[in-house]
Amino acid sequence: MLKKWFETIYDHRIGLKERMFRVATSISMIAMTITLLMGRNLVNLLILAASFIYVTIVMKISIRKGCIHAGATAIAMLLLILFPVSFFSAGGFYSGMPEWFVLCFTYIIITLEGRRKVTLFFLCAVETLLCYYIAFYYPEVAASGTPGHYFFCSAVSVVLVGTLTSVLLSFLNKLYEKENELSQRQKKEIEELNRAENNFFSSMSHEIRTPINTIIGLNEIILRGDIPEDIAENARNIQGASKMLLTLINDILDLSKIKSKKMEIINVSYETGALFSEIVNMMWIKAKEKGLEFRLNVDSSIPSMLCGDEVRIKQILINLLNNAVKYTSKGFVKLSIRCERVALNRVRVWYSVEDTGQGVKKENIPYIFNAFKRVNEDKNRHIEGTGLGLSIVHQLVELMGGEISVNSVYTKGSTFLVMLEQDIVDDKELGTFTLDSRVRNRSGEQYRQSFEAPEAHILVVDDNEMNLMVVRKLLSATKIQIDTALSGAECLRLTQTQHYDVILMDHLMPEMDGIQCLRTLRVQAGGLCQETPVIALTANAGSDNQLLYRNAGFSGYLAKPVSGTLLEAAVLSILPRELVKLSEETGQSEIGKDILIFEQAQRLSLMVTTDSVCDLPESLRKELGISVCPYYVYTEQGRFLDELELQADELLAHMAEGKNGCSQAPNVEDYEKFFAEKLTEAQNVIHISMAKHISQGYNNAVEAAKSFENVTVLDSGHLSSSMGLVVLCAAHMAENHATKSEIVQAVKDIGRFISSAFIINNTHMMCQSGRISKRVQILCDSLLLHPVIVLRKSKMAVSSMEIGSFEHAAKRYIRKVLMNTRNIDRRILFITYAGLDAKRLQYIQDLVKQYCPFERVYLQKASSAIAANCGPSSFGLLFLKKNEAVLSLSEMSKPGAAG
Numbered sequence: 001m002l003k004k005w006f007e008t009i010y011d012h013r014i015g016l017k018e019r020m021f022r023v024a025t026s027i028s029m030i031a032m033t034i035t036l037l038m039g040r041n042l043v044n045l046l047i048l049a050a051s052f053i054y055v056t057i058v059m060k061i062s063i064r065k066g067c068i069h070a071g072a073t074a075i076a077m078l079l080l081i082l083f084p085v086s087f088f089s090a091g092g093f094y095s096g097m098p099e100w101f102v103l104c105f106t107y108i109i110i111t112l113e114g115r116r117k118v119t120l121f122f123l124c125a126v127e128t129l130l131c132y133y134i135a136f137y138y139p140e141v142a143a144s145g146t147p148g149h150y151f152f153c154s155a156v157s158v159v160l161v162g163t164l165t166s167v168l169l170s171f172l173n174k175l176y177e178k179e180n181e182l183s184q185r186q187k188k189e190i191e192e193l194n195r196a197e198n199n200f201f202s203s204m205s206h207e208i209r210t211p212i213n214t215i216i217g218l219n220e221i222i223l224r225g226d227i228p229e230d231i232a233e234n235a236r237n238i239q240g241a242s243k244m245l246l247t248l249i250n251d252i253l254d255l256s257k258i259k260s261k262k263m264e265i266i267n268v269s270y271e272t273g274a275l276f277s278e279i280v281n282m283m284w285i286k287a288k289e290k291g292l293e294f295r296l297n298v299d300s301s302i303p304s305m306l307c308g309d310e311v312r313i314k315q316i317l318i319n320l321l322n323n324a325v326k327y328t329s330k331g332f333v334k335l336s337i338r339c340e341r342v343a344l345n346r347v348r349v350w351y352s353v354e355d356t357g358q359g360v361k362k363e364n365i366p367y368i369f370n371a372f373k374r375v376n377e378d379k380n381r382h383i384e385g386t387g388l389g390l391s392i393v394h395q396l397v398e399l400m401g402g403e404i405s406v407n408s409v410y411t412k413g414s415t416f417l418v419m420l421e422q423d424i425v426d427d428k429e430l431g432t433f434t435l436d437s438r439v440r441n442r443s444g445e446q447y448r449q450s451f452e453a454p455e456a457h458i459l460v461v462d463d464n465e466m467n468l469m470v471v472r473k474l475l476s477a478t479k480i481q482i483d484t485a486l487s488g489a490e491c492l493r494l495t496q497t498q499h500y501d502v503i504l505m506d507h508l509m510p511e512m513d514g515i516q517c518l519r520t521l522r523v524q525a526g527g528l529c530q531e532t533p534v535i536a537l538t539a540n541a542g543s544d545n546q547l548l549y550r551n552a553g554f555s556g557y558l559a560k561p562v563s564g565t566l567l568e569a570a571v572l573s574i575l576p577r578e579l580v581k582l583s584e585e586t587g588q589s590e591i592g593k594d595i596l597i598f599e600q601a602q603r604l605s606l607m608v609t610t611d612s613v614c615d616l617p618e619s620l621r622k623e624l625g626i627s628v629c630p631y632y633v634y635t636e637q638g639r640f641l642d643e644l645e646l647q648a649d650e651l652l653a654h655m656a657e658g659k660n661g662c663s664q665a666p667n668v669e670d671y672e673k674f675f676a677e678k679l680t681e682a683q684n685v686i687h688i689s690m691a692k693h694i695s696q697g698y699n700n701a702v703e704a705a706k707s708f709e710n711v712t713v714l715d716s717g718h719l720s721s722s723m724g725l726v727v728l729c730a731a732h733m734a735e736n737h738a739t740k741s742e743i744v745q746a747v748k749d750i751g752r753f754i755s756s757a758f759i760i761n762n763t764h765m766m767c768q769s770g771r772i773s774k775r776v777q778i779l780c781d782s783l784l785l786h787p788v789i790v791l792r793k794s795k796m797a798v799s800s801m802e803i804g805s806f807e808h809a810a811k812r813y814i815r816k817v818l819m820n821t822r823n824i825d826r827r828i829l830f831i832t833y834a835g836l837d838a839k840r841l842q843y844i845q846d847l848v849k850q851y852c853p854f855e856r857v858y859l860q861k862a863s864s865a866i867a868a869n870c871g872p873s874s875f876g877l878l879f880l881k882k883n884e885a886v887l888s889l890s891e892m893s894k895p896g897a898a899g
Helices: 002-010 016-037 042-065 068-090 097-111 114-137 147-224 229-259 272-289 310-326 362-367 389-399 465-474 488-497 514-522 543-552 564-574 618-624 648-656 668-678 697-705 720-735 740-753 764-768 774-783 806-817 838-851 864-870
Strands: 268-271 293-298 303-308 332-343 346-355 403-409 413-429 457-461 481-485 502-505 534-538 556-559 607-611 627-629 632-635 638-641 661-664 685-689 711-715 754-759 785-792 795-803 824-834 856-861 874-881
Touching: 042 068, 068 097, 068 114, 097 114, 097 147, 147 229, 147 465, 147 564, 268 272, 272 293, 272 303, 272 310, 272 332, 303 346, 310 332, 310 346, 310 389, 310 413, 332 638, 389 403, 389 413, 457 465, 457 488, 465 481, 465 564, 481 488, 488 502, 488 514, 502 514, 502 564, 514 534, 514 543, 534 564, 556 564, 607 668, 607 720, 618 720, 627 668, 632 864, 661 864, 668 685, 668 697, 685 697, 685 720, 685 740, 697 711, 711 740, 720 740, 720 754, 720 824, 720 856, 720 874, 740 754, 740 874, 754 806, 774 785, 785 806, 795 806, 806 838, 806 874, 824 838, 824 864, 838 856
Parallel strands: 293 332, 457 481, 457 502, 502 534, 534 556, 607 627, 607 685, 685 711, 824 856
Antiparallel strands: 268 303, 303 413, 332 346, 346 413, 403 413, 632 638, 632 661, 754 785, 754 874, 785 795, 824 874
16 A cells, blocks of 8 residues: 555656645654544544544545645645644644644645645644743643643654654655656757757758759750740740749758757858848749849948858848738838948848738738748738748847847738848948849850860769769869769879869768868878869758858858859859950959859968967068957947057047947857868968966957867967967968977967066046956056066066156166076067057167167067057066077068167
8 A cells, every 4th residue: 555655646747736745744643543532532533533434535626626725725625624623622822733733834835825825834833822822821721731641742743744754855856857768868859859850850851951962963955955935945944943942841851950059150251232132033034924023122232241140040031021022912011121220330221112912811820920820821822932931030030139120911911021230341332232233134044165175184072973963063164173972082083183174062961071182182192182282072952051161161052953154253253363264254353243152262271360460560470471350449429440440549548538438359259260260261360369367358368269170279468469469470380381389389488588568647447347346446646656567477467566757657667677698589579558659669679779679679669459548658668588499580570670
């Protein structure tokens, strides 16, 4: 019996509330038994018997009918009646009975919910106080007993109440553990199911794209030929149906990525005019085919170049316009775009898609963005699509931090409004953008050969023979010599004996995939194609894969199915110009247009990069090929890129008016984009950051570097131009073909031999940036104290205080810094400053020459991010100490660069 009860308690098929009810009621029945027996009279025994019958009946009925809450309430009411009876029959508060009221409180809390729990808990508290009150003022009501009896009952009650409460809590804890185990198991199963679902969708997309690529490619070959009109019409219908199927696959794949939180927003610079032209050229034809008027209204003040996820913005607008065309039978479809400036370098763009279609009923508007949901299903059965378009649009807008809304009047039409904020890349206005100026009439458009390259030799790598045949046929008119390989291993065998001008490579191949093959190809001993451009031609579609292929080192990316025109344009943009003979119809301006070919610079073996706070002259950065990732500077006017959008003098003038300004390191996403771009120019990147304990930049860069195998982030241990000295040393070594490990070791060593000290004229900005407290700032201002800041083990510290006027403090600082001239490397000195006029700069230069003349002296303005922290009239003398291990810096700067 007991075993069966235990099994019932832990049976997960029974609700948790029911199991808690059974446990708590069982414990309460034990408590009732003990308390009534403590009264030691016949009446209590009769009450006990009746109570057992009552509780048993209540439990069975409440469990059978599923009214657990009502059953628990009935039993709680019984406890509220029985415990006072037991209290007085056992001897009042002199007995051990008061301790049993704790179980009554516990039962109410565990089994009841809502108002009943509060009400009965309050009644139990009032009842307890009332029992104590009666027992105190009317002691004759309670049964009498001996002191020994009372002490015995109290001791036993404490032990029993503690034991029963512990048992109850142990049961409940065990129940929750069981439930948690079940929940975790179910969660794991759900996660595995989601992974399987996502893998299925991704695999399905890839597998379906492969035959579609064959269908579209071979169908295009048919359309190129001289065929009867009826066959041409059939071929065009096949082409349209294939593209519709491709759209459905893309919708399903995108939805699965959004659900699994794998959809990434990749912001890039794009031309607004080119984006709008592509959308208009695509959509006006669909509207025209359905007999609809296509209207266009674009704000002429919109910047010509913005930064955003061009692919996803295009997807949003095409989905909305497709939706408008599908659900509109007569009238017009209108695209309106307007722009609103929200900051100096940021705009808010509103995209409006309006139609005169059937509209949406008011009660259906809340469900319009639900996946797989169609409103007015009875009227829309004839309309093609999955019902995923608007759901994907809604979620993409949310991922980009925008807003979307819909206004609709049933039978009158709908208007969808999307708002996205984007950064400005080129502030030049787009100007007049009309439908007439942008539409290209594509009816009867015929294939035109763009070029011939009979001397060019390319290799196509794909594990599907049909795909190889399609590429051969699509490029046949160009007369290119084409070899094919069915695997990565075969590709590597061919490149051992033959040089190719371009390689087209599939990604997902058995045994060795495209990325592995590319990495092996780049380091292939004796290989003839180590520097050959490789284009990823793959069915592994999605904008996030563009970043994957860019990071992997591919020269470009084309998603299957690919048209012959697109394939020709991609190959044309990569082939050496001397091998190509353009056709008369192909203009030079059209080469490479709208093709996802990554920038084709000669890739360096190793590149040294740093942050904009390194405070190096632009001439040195250009000479040694040092790229910088800009910090941010925030003011009341918005966010600015350090040095690119806001200079230090402008910031100091702004802050001199009592306005705020602060700097911030690039975030992880900024560094990821920066590293991805630089890896298209170099095979390895060494990034040197500011001292890690001063800025978050080092940690953010390290986190971003985890996405790349060929990025190494190093802590310079310094800031400003002392950090620049570390960067110069690393860049000079890279230019002289030092290995990555040699440069890493040198950077770690050189930091100990750099003198990095700054004198601060005014501590107000240091206080504002949180470097010092307000009390210290007030003390420095009142006593004319000028702190000298040094860097030790990547941490900023105050080494000394100079007192007096600027001239007096500067003289003492310079004398101290240049005191030990025998240990100073006199080849190069940076006088890095913020907000100093020509007179004070000349005063500092004269003092430097007096104490320790240098071969080259650079007067370097601090970046705005550095100036935001040190304030005006601050400067530092930054140089190397003598050390044989540090490479010569004599070639880092040109003679006469001083000043």
